[in-house]
Amino acid sequence: MPRVRVTVDHDRCAGVTMCTQLAPGAFAINGDGQSEFQAGRWELADLAEAADGCPMSAIAVLADDVEVT
Amino acid sequence: MGPGSVDLDDLLSDEAVNHPRAFYARLRDTDPVYWNQRWNGWVLTGYDDVADGFRNHRTLSSDRFAGPFGEELSAVSSDYQQLFGFLSKFFVWKDQPYHTRVRSLVNKAFTPRSVEVLRPRVRQLVAELIEPLRAAGEADFLARFAFTLPVVVIGEYLGVPARGRDRLRQWAQDLGAVIFVSGNDDDRMRKGEEAMGELADFLRPVIRDRRAEPRDDLLSGMVQAQDRGDFLSEDEVIANAILMVFAGHETTMNLLANGIVAFAEFPEQWASLRDDPSLAPGATEEILRYDGPIRAMARWAREPMRLRGHDIAAGDRLLLVQYAANHDPARFADPGRVDITRWPNKHTTFGQGIHTCLGAPLARLEAQEAFGALAAQFSHLEIAEDPLRYVPNIVSRSLRGLHVTFADQ
Numbered sequence: 404m405p406r407v408r409v410t411v412d413h414d415r416c417a418g419v420t421m422c423t424q425l426a427p428g429a430f431a432i433n434g435d436g437q438s439e440f441q442a443g444r445w446e447l448a449d450l451a452e453a454a455d456g457c458p459m460s461a462i463a464v465l466a467d468d469v470e471v472t
Numbered sequence: 473m474g475p476g477s478v479d480l481d482d483l484l485s486d487e488a489v490n491h492p493r494a495f496y497a498r499l500r501d502t503d504p505v506y507w508n509q510r511w512n513g514w515v516l517t518g519y520d521d522v523a524d525g526f527r528n529h530r531t532l533s534s535d536r537f538a539g540p541f542g543e544e545l546s547a548v549s550s551d552y553q554q555l556f557g558f559l560s561k562f563f564v565w566k567d568q569p570y571h572t573r574v575r576s577l578v579n580k581a582f583t584p585r586s587v588e589v590l591r592p593r594v595r596q597l598v599a600e601l602i603e604p605l606r607a608a609g610e611a612d613f614l615a616r617f618a619f620t621l622p623v624v625v626i627g628e629y630l631g632v633p634a635r636g637r638d639r640l641r642q643w644a645q646d647l648g649a650v651i652f653v654s655g656n657d658d659d660r661m662r663k664g665e666e667a668m669g670e671l672a673d674f675l676r677p678v679i680r681d682r683r684a685e686p687r688d689d690l691l692s693g694m695v696q697a698q699d700r701g702d703f704l705s706e707d708e709v710i711a712n713a714i715l716m717v718f719a720g721h722e723t724t725m726n727l728l729a730n731g732i733v734a735f736a737e738f739p740e741q742w743a744s745l746r747d748d749p750s751l752a753p754g755a756t757e758e759i760l761r762y763d764g765p766i767r768a769m770a771r772w773a774r775e776p777m778r779l780r781g782h783d784i785a786a787g788d789r790l791l792l793v794q795y796a797a798n799h800d801p802a803r804f805a806d807p808g809r810v811d812i813t814r815w816p817n818k819h820t821t822f823g824q825g826i827h828t829c830l831g832a833p834l835a836r837l838e839a840q841e842a843f844g845a846l847a848a849q850f851s852h853l854e855i856a857e858d859p860l861r862y863v864p865n866i867v868s869r870s871l872r873g874l875h876v877t878f879a880d881q
Contacts, residue, residue: 414816418527419828424572436527436825439868458832461585472585 405466409440409450415461422462426453438462447471481510483791484864492767492869493808496796505780507602511866513540513770513789514782517796519803519820521779526824527770527791529567532771532790534827539772540789552661554669555650561711564719564827572826577697577704578712579692584833590629594838596846597624605878606849610856614729614874617842622724624715624836630713631682631689636674643667644721652719668714675710690716716831724835726765726870728842731756733860733874734763735843736853738810745812745847752844755812756836757819759843761798762810764821767869768793794820795869852879 404439411422411430422429426449430438435448438461447464451471464471478487480499488495496517499506504518516522525532533539559565563574580586583802601617611617623644627637650664672872679691686692694709704712735742745755771790776783784790797820799807804814822829829835856875863870 414818417818417822417824417828418826420826421576424576436523455585456579456583458579458583458828458830 405447406468407447407450408465408468410463411440412461412463415459417459417461419458421456421458422453425456426450429453448466450453473857480506481508483508483511483515483866489862490548490859492795493799494851496793496799499793500796500800501684503780505610505782507676507782508791511789511791513772513791514779514780514784515791515793517793517800519797522792522794522797522820523784523824525790526769526820526827529826531579531773531775531777532570533567533774534565534771535567539774541770541772548661552665554672555661555665558668558672558707558711559651559716561708562715563712564715564830568826573699573702574704574708575727575826575830576699577702578830579621580697581693582830582833584836587834590625590834591837591841592840593628594621594625595845597621598841602849606880609879610877612730612873613876614725614871618725618728618732618874621728621838621842622835623721625834626716629690629834630716631678631687631691632675632713632717633678639670639674640717641721643671644718647671647714647718648722667674671714671717672710674678676706679706679709679713719829720831720834722868722870723765723831724838726834726868727839729869729871729874730763730765730869731759731839731843732846732853732876733855733871734759734810735847736855736876741810741854742847742853743851744853745843748842751812752840753836754815754817755843756839757817758810758812758814759839760821761814761817761819762797762807763803763869764798764819765831765869766821767795767865767867769823769867791866792820794823849880850878851881854879 416437418432420432422438426445428443429441429445429450431441433439450464452462455472478498479485480502482488493683499515504521506515508515508634516525537545560816563571565605565850601620605611623641627640632640646663679695682692683695686696694704694712697704744753768791771792773784773786773788776786801807822832854877856877857873863872
């Protein structure tokens with residue numbers, strides 16, 4: 404299993420919620436309307452979809468320090 | 473009213489239309505949640521309230537076919553069946569779950585990565601549009617550049633046949649007049665009805681062709697788009713294509729024109745961009761903030777809510793004034809100054825939350841390419857309109873014309 408690191412840049416996130424649809428369970432919208440990565444169960448392919456589908460380019464997914472796209 | 477006084481209820485006053493920063497600051501200072509008697513709704517001008525308003529899609533509805541907006545429309549909708557038949561399928565004017573269903577099906581085509589493939593073509597179009605400006609040294613930038621670029625880009629991206637592109641401009645204008653202007657003026661609605669009918673008749677056979685023989689364009693993409701067995705109906709594809717034409721047209725046009733005005737006002741920022749083309753993305757964000765193409769978006773309250781001491785009743789209308797939020801000194805330091813290196817620059821021009829502008833990545837790309845190439849080509853911009861006049865409109869920030877002198881020294 405690769406070591407996966409996910410970041411959501413809150414200077415960019417607009418709370419569009421595409422990530423919560425593309426990677427169910429991996430992201431949640433906090434009280435400020437910002438997406439946050441959730442520890443737990445997710446598929447790496449879904450995370451990549453979420454990063455790719457984010458209209459604000461706010462999500463980065465790194466597997467073993469290499470950006471997943 | 474005495475001389476020098478300003479009617480805060482008049483969203484179309486000279487100050488509101490031509491000097492929005494002053495007008496919205498006055499409103500914000502009076503009450504950031506202001507009851508506007510004439511508009512018959514609440515006008516929100518503080519950053520946090522506007523941003524929260526956009527995110528609160530459960531309480532604040534975008535549905536134009538229900539609530540107070542629906543009542544207005546239902547009075548005229550039977551006279552304009554084409555128009556309202558398709559407008560009612562615009563996902564921007566819907567709430568969940570319909571909104572989210574359609575948005576999910578079209579989102580992929582407008583992600584930053586997806587639109588990036590258009591950059592070389594946009595760059596080429598920009599170069600072609602700059603050439604006559606350079607040759608003449610003076611032009612109406614609005615008509616000769618800003619109007620043309622977005623409509624060509626979205627027309628090509630959609631896959632609208634070339635023979636329809638000139639008509640596309642007229643249709644986009646006629647529909648924009650219905651969509652961006654409040655009130656139901658007969659002549660405008662009739663033109664909108666005609667434009668909608670013609671556009672639908674024009675698109676329907678094209679969409680059927682794409683279903684039979686898909687190409688590498690957005691119409692084919694929408695015909696083929698599937699999400700867990702769900703797909704768009706033919707009328708939904710038409711509605712979305714029409715939405716993209718008008719939404720991708722007027723707004724981007726105004727962004728480009730307003731940017732030229734802002735850079736003429738802050739020549740040292742133009743010089744910075746000219747010196748360092750990598751600043752084009754930041755420059756674009758700052759123009760979106762400082763003088764974005766959208767002033768405000770309307771919502772209505774599905775449930776009562778309390779905001780800054782005011783009781784907002786179910787069925788009340790709210791105007792979320794993005795232009796005011798973008799100039800709120802509580803959020804942006806020195807908001808009246810253009811700074812293309814400003815970061816973070818979380819303006820509200822594309823909205824926030826689930827309705828955040830679908831075309832934002834494409835608008836950004838077009839503006840980055842246009843501002844970058846224009847700065848590289850012309851060291852000096854001089855605005856030849858005095859005074860600048862804007863279209864009286866609550867929703868859009870739209871110049872009537874923009875004659876500019878371009879020079880390179």
